Amino acid sequence: MKMNSEITRKKYNRNSKLYNLLELPVELFLYRKWRKSLFSGIDTDRFLEVGVGTGKNIKYYPNKSVAVGIDLSEGMLSKAKKIKIKRKILLQADVQKLPFDDSSFDRVVATFVFCSVPDPVVGFKEIKRILKPGGKLMLVEHVLPENKLLAKLFNLLNYITVKQGGVFINRRTADNIRKAGFEIVKEKNLLSTVFKQFVAQPV
Ligand SMILES: C[S@@+](CC[C@H](N)C(=O)[O-])C[C@H]1O[C@@H](n2cnc3c(N)ncnc32)[C@H](O)[C@@H]1O
Numbered sequence: 567m568k569m570n571s572e573i574t575r576k577k578y579n580r581n582s583k584l585y586n587l588l589e590l591p592v593e594l595f596l597y598r599k600w601r602k603s604l605f606s607g608i609d610t611d612r613f614l615e616v617g618v619g620t621g622k623n624i625k626y627y628p629n630k631s632v633a634v635g636i637d638l639s640e641g642m643l644s645k646a647k648k649i650k651i652k653r654k655i656l657l658q659a660d661v662q663k664l665p666f667d668d669s670s671f672d673r674v675v676a677t678f679v680f681c682s683v684p685d686p687v688v689g690f691k692e693i694k695r696i697l698k699p700g701g702k703l704m705l706v707e708h709v710l711p712e713n714k715l716l717a718k719l720f721n722l723l724n725y726i727t728v729k730q731g732g733v734f735i736n737r738r739t740a741d742n743i744r745k746a747g748f749e750i751v752k753e754k755n756l757l758s759t760v761f762k763q764f765v766a767q768p769v
Contacts, residue, residue: 567728569684571660574732575638578619578682581731582641586620593622600706600756601626601677604763607704610672616661616693617679621646624654634671636661661689669698677706680742681733690746694768703748705764710736712759740764 578585589597605626615623618635619642627633636659637643647656659665661676661683674693683689693703711717720736727733739762743750748766756763 567725567734569728569732569734571638571662571684574682574684575640577730577732578637578639579641582620582639582645585642586622586645589622596757596761597622597677597706600761600763604675604677604704604706607765608673608675612671613673613675614666614671614696616674616676616689617682618643618646618656619679621649623675623677624649624651627651627654636664661692664692664696666696668695669701670696672698672701673704674701675704678708680705680707680739681735681737682731686737686739686742687745690743690748694747697768699768701768702751703743703764703766705739705743705766706756706761707737707739707764708735708761709739709759716760 601623605623605628608628608631610631612632615633615635618637624646632653635646635654635656638660640658643656643658662685674697680686680689697703710720724734724736727735740750740753743764743766747769749769750764750766752765754763
């Protein structure tokens, strides 16, 4: 199934109104602890968050860092912009065509984003371009499970999730990261083989 940024943007604009409410159960039971752990690993003065969404990670941003956040959807971003913290810049942009110079950031972070980016390999290549030498890409993502039966189910349900929300639940994210020219230095299962944390470095 193919998707493009314009359709994804419109789907997230529409879903932005109920997004926080619908995500509340998973947020409370799973996501918040993974967000906290991911952002505790940011050890730089300035970082980029891709796919900020409604700003659920903002409260976990390290105090001293300047954060630049981008998202495709102005509906999602408008919610994030209501969260008042210092040293935060939010922009509407597509990760597949980032408005930054080469080698601009030490760290790029994203949570649950590359399931929705129309061409994730192009997005990862753009991140590689704007990362400084020695920079790191840090992610929490849901991916196609390794269990064959479960993978079949995800492939079937994928038609519905893409149509409803522009979300691909059958992405092979580790392969996509490597295809874009990264080496995965950490791949940790957070829940079964569906939710994973990745840390990757450009090769
Ligand atoms: C499932 S939401 C996750 C939002 C947030 N990161 C979180 O953890 O709650 C995916 C987000 O990725 C954004 N997104 C999808 N495709 C994108 C792209 N090509 N460039 C930038 N953001 C994108 C969507 O607009 C949406 O806000």
